[in-house]
Amino acid sequence: MSEPERAPSAAATFDPASATIAIVTYNRSSLLTRLLESIVRMDPKPGHVVIIDNASVDDTGPVVESFRDRIGTEIVYRRLDTNTGGSGGFSEGMRVAYELGSEWIWLMDDDVEVIPDGLARMGAWAPRFRSIQGRRYDFDGSEFYWQYRVAEALAIPIPFAPAGFDESGYKEMNSGCFEGMFIHRDIVAKIGLPDPRFFIYWDDQLYGWLASRHTTSVIVDEFVLRRTREIKQWDMGIRHMNASSDAYRYYIMRNRAIIQQYYRAHGVYRAVPFTMGTALTFAKELIRLLAVERTVRGTSHLFRGLRDGRAIAKDESFRPMPPLEASTQPVA
Incomplete structure (x- = not known):
């Protein structure tokens, strides 16, 4: 193109x-x-x-x-x-x-x-x-x-x-x-x-x-x-890393499983690289805790997110959001 x-x-x-x-x-x-x-x-x-x-x-x-x-x-x-x-x-x-x-x-x-x-x-x-x-x-x-x-x-x-x-x-x-x-x-x-x-x-x-x-x-x-x-952040020049929260730490790990389900539905899921991506995400969040928030407290929420994500990944009833009707007219 x-x-x-x-x-x-x-x-x-x-x-x-x-x-x-x-x-x-x-x-x-x-x-x-x-x-x-x-x-x-x-x-x-x-x-x-x-x-x-x-x-x-x-x-x-x-x-x-x-x-x-x-x-x-x-x-x-x-x-x-x-x-x-x-x-x-x-x-x-x-x-x-x-x-x-x-x-x-x-x-x-x-x-x-x-x-x-x-x-x-x-x-x-x-x-x-x-x-x-x-x-x-x-x-x-x-x-x-x-x-x-x-x-x-x-x-x-x-x-x-x-x-x-x-x-x-x-x-x-x-x-x-x-x-x-x-x-x-x-x-x-x-x-x-x-x-x-x-x-x-x-x-x-x-x-x-x-x-x-x-x-x-x-x-x-x-x-x-x-x-x-x-937002409190670690300035790395043109890029930066923001502070987060316990809820953020939980969902960033749990929701990897929802992405996994979408990837499966679209035929692009590959276990080894996806697992590497999850590991890199976990490592990044540890760095965020140390460099931005200067603590190690909060790691339990990362592990809890991983645990709950496993149940989502195994849920055979999970379906992606369906398409909408392709109408250009407003709904009454």
Whole structure:
């Protein structure tokens, strides 16, 4: 496949109203406020803003209501009965946006803000690609590096994938990040909704991998988001390693088994390299504990995740998320 030249502005062929921003939030109303304020300043704006509230017990609901008359586009607010994690929240957000008839769905956490012309920047690439990731500024204004390539056999990110862009302005990826994934409904129809069984972690990487099996997925040289929450990290230059939590440590190991089930379903699972990927993930988390959090406490959650993952890997009833009906009409 020959590489096309970098896209010029495509405002005439991309309709901002065809896009929906889908946000997942949980007990972080101050961060959500900052994100919604940034959407107020956006030009152009999306047709809808979907907010999935993972059963927050703070003032998230009133905060959302305070923006209805200010934001300049329609807000659709869904408060879930229980906390379904980021995975469940993005699955529900994708479902709501899809049923609204959205052509494009832009996913994001509550701890980012949108650059004012971010939607126009993403839309400029929309006529050419169907799965697009923009770039982000970190909390301190530096360029945030994201590992956009996955070593498929190992099912882990490639940490040394080149960070720079050439004159084309994009790089092909086979991964995804729900902090900024911009995806067309046709691809969602083919691969289904994000899998809520992940709860947190690996869900977006797998979803991006699934998308890349149906379309050319790209990360583009466009800064469209800025992170608004400072996270303790180990700075390694252009790359960094963030602090984590016990829940993170548990799910990063447990959810390897869900990826394993998807790999089996798609005929790409190979036991030896996949097991190597799991071992490398475990080692990376030990390094994270030592280098970022400067402790060895937390390793029990890694082992617990491995243990519970074995039951998932052996579950013969496990099925991947089904495709959606490929209709472009909203559901009544």
